[in-house]
Amino acid sequence: MTARDQVRTADHRSGGGREARRAERREAILQAAMELIAERGYRGTSLAAVAERAGLTQQGLLHHFPSKELLLVGVLEARDRWDTAAAAATGAWRTDTLAGLVEYNAGRPGVVQTYTVLAGDSVTEDHPARDFFERRFRRVREGLAGVLRTEYGDRLPGGLTPERAAPLLAAVMDGLQLQWLLDPAEVDMTAAFGDFLALLGAAGGEGDASAVGAGTDES
Template sequence: MTEPDPTPPSAPGPARRGRGRPPATGRRDEILDAALAEFAESGVQGTSLAAVGRRVGLSQQGVLHHFPSREALLIAALARRDEVDVRELDGLDETSAVVELAERNARRPEVVRLHSLLTAEGLTGDHPASDYVRDRYARVREQLARTLRGEHGDRLPSGATPDQAAALLTAAMDGIQLQWLYDPDSVDMPVLVGLLTDVLRGAPPESDRS
């Protein structure tokens, strides 16, 4: 659903490392995965660099060697989550991808909760994730609209434009996630997301197909 951050234009050469130490990129990914888990469990304010470091056997200064602040670590961890999703969903058509993403999110409620909280908190404007959330929404809508336009042209069978359908699908997915967080036993995210994609594409629900 989202695109990974582009590679910096002039990445430094490989750093020297001692015997048995993981490569810098591997260590960085370990920190990001640990940070995402810590942020999801403890929230932004409850997460410290020291706590993230303990998860991967580093001191606070060791984490700061890779990321200059907690805010920078937060944004990088969120981008890492998106990058992994994009890579693992690559090759699926857009409808299958969004349903698979909903199934994946149903297995990681802490991450979904973090995303929902940051989306709301980002509205304050001075939140460290504000720019990330705004840019992510723009990327998601653009990617969905581009795919839908390639499949259906300027109008979907339902009559919606690709841009309208992309915005509706993005909004609905966030709303469904909120309902699921409150009552996971009553809200089936993958089924509802799949139904919505059928409606927007003008296709009959799967249960009605012969």
């Protein structure tokens, strides 16, 4: 550990040092960037606008994030950090936890909007977030397959396996977010996601159809 690192650690502990202030600044910038990306998209967001909302000049911002692309990477990493507890513990999750996450998102349209806008943007050529989303979806599909296997075993309705149902689960979450953002009065994201879970839970792959309709009226 270098002398500088010791200072940094000490500063962080004290909570009011140089490094702590630096971290605060970075957080403020990332927060502003997230909001503006939600409002105007990545390409539509200017560094000057982010800087203004964060309370500094464009050039001051560039001191913390040397380029617009690095700022985007910062935003994505922050989002990852934000639900890291979630992602890391996915193996132990259940479908109720997923439903809870959807309900939680329903109370945070801004975050959902940032995600939806960037995900759509990411499929364009040479997009700085493309790699991030490609990896993310692989990870999410694997995690969801694990959840489904834990919950329902190897055989799901319609002859599906957890691995084949996982992309559908991810797709439903994203697709519902889009419809909900566009028309929140018309689309009840939480209820709709519950409906999909009912679809996965009803009439299991064991060929036992006696459970059909049971416990599915939580509308």
